[in-house]
Amino acid sequence: MLRHNDDLVCQQIVEIITDYLEGALPRSQRRRFEAHLEGCEHCSEYLEQMRLTINLTGRLRTDDLTPVMREEFAALYRRMSSQGA
Amino acid sequence: MGLIPATAAARRARRSGAAAEDDRELLARLRAGDEQAFVLLVARHNSAMLRLARTFVPSVTVAEEVVQDTWIGVVRGIDRFAGRSSFKTWLLTILVNRARSTGVREQRSVAIGDGAAAVERSRFNSAGAWMSPPQHWIEESDERLFAEELTGAIKSALDELPSRQREVVTLRDVEGLTSHEVCEVLDISEGNQRVLLHRGRSHLRAALEQAVRV
Numbered sequence: 001m002l003r004h005n006d007d008l009v010c011q012q013i014v015e016i017i018t019d020y021l022e023g024a025l026p027r028s029q030r031r032r033f034e035a036h037l038e039g040c041e042h043c044s045e046y047l048e049q050m051r052l053t054i055n056l057t058g059r060l061r062t063d064d065l066t067p068v069m070r071e072e073f074a075a076l077y078r079r080m081s082s083q084g085a
Numbered sequence: 086m087g088l089i090p091a092t093a094a095a096r097r098a099r100r101s102g103a104a105a106e107d108d109r110e111l112l113a114r115l116r117a118g119d120e121q122a123f124v125l126l127v128a129r130h131n132s133a134m135l136r137l138a139r140t141f142v143p144s145v146t147v148a149e150e151v152v153q154d155t156w157i158g159v160v161r162g163i164d165r166f167a168g169r170s171s172f173k174t175w176l177l178t179i180l181v182n183r184a185r186s187t188g189v190r191e192q193r194s195v196a197i198g199d200g201a202a203a204v205e206r207s208r209f210n211s212a213g214a215w216m217s218p219p220q221h222w223i224e225e226s227d228e229r230l231f232a233e234e235l236t237g238a239i240k241s242a243l244d245e246l247p248s249r250q251r252e253v254v255t256l257r258d259v260e261g262l263t264s265h266e267v268c269e270v271l272d273i274s275e276g277n278q279r280v281l282l283h284r285g286r287s288h289l290r291a292a293l294e295q296a297v298r299v
Contacts, residue, residue, distance in 0.1 A: 009209075009212060009213030009214055010209060010213055010214050010215045011204075011206070011209040011213035011214075012213060014203045014204045014287070015202070015283075018279055018281075018283035018286060018287075019201070019279060019283075021284075022264065022279055024275075024279060025217065037129065039201065042218035042219060043152055044213075045219045045221055046218075046219050046221075049222060049273070049290050049293070049294070050286060050287075050290055052222065052293075053166060053239070053289050053290040053293055054258050054286065055287075056232065056236055056239050056293070057239055057243070057254065057258035057259055057289060058231075058258055058261065060236065060239065060240055060243070060259050061132075062130055065128045065131055066239040069129055069131075070124055070127075070128065072121065072125050072185075073127045073156070074120055074123070074147065075122050075132075076153065076157070077120050077123045077124070078120065078255055080138050080157060080160050080161070081118065081120075
């Protein structure tokens, strides 16, 4: 049984949320985290938003090499090869 | 919520698995002196390298020099790659060492709301409960377009992060490295990595919240 003063509050939840997502919380604290979430729609929403943020960040991509850059790197390689890299 | 397909992480994991396999094949060809294999390796990794280099040095030009220098080091040191870590981890570790040895570190500072707190303290009451809770991010009718807009907001927010947070978030969440790999590349502890990741991600979430609100 958890004593009442062991319960996590929302302000603590948002600070240990990364440890939770990373699986880095000790088991007892993980249980307290999940118990809080069960009764708190706001923190559940917050967790959802963190997951969405991570997901969207994973979509960032930059451009491929341009043909000019390709040729420059090919030339770089030829220079290195001729120098006996 | 359905804004983002739940399979994005799985897709990325598959992609990185396939990528590691392709890297091994390209490396074998590079060892045999295949110029085309070199160009293909550059094409695969150059943008990730530039993005990471940019967090260490003050200008795009210097970042490009660091990246080129790294590729020269890769070709010259290819026989030293033992395959204990992935090629990408090895490559980025070389890059970070070269970038750090340029001795100039970019100074960026940015106001991130209420000090280092993930969420401004004023949004909680004295007992630590939400007073101004996060609003549900509504599904837009054109989800794809909406997601594109949010991706733009993330990109700007990522650019504004202090560089150490940006390094960790870029490697973990953009490049898809594991926490272990990030620690290896940046030579930091797991605990330190998590703190930087937490601050960075929290700031990105707050930026998205702003973007959704307007």
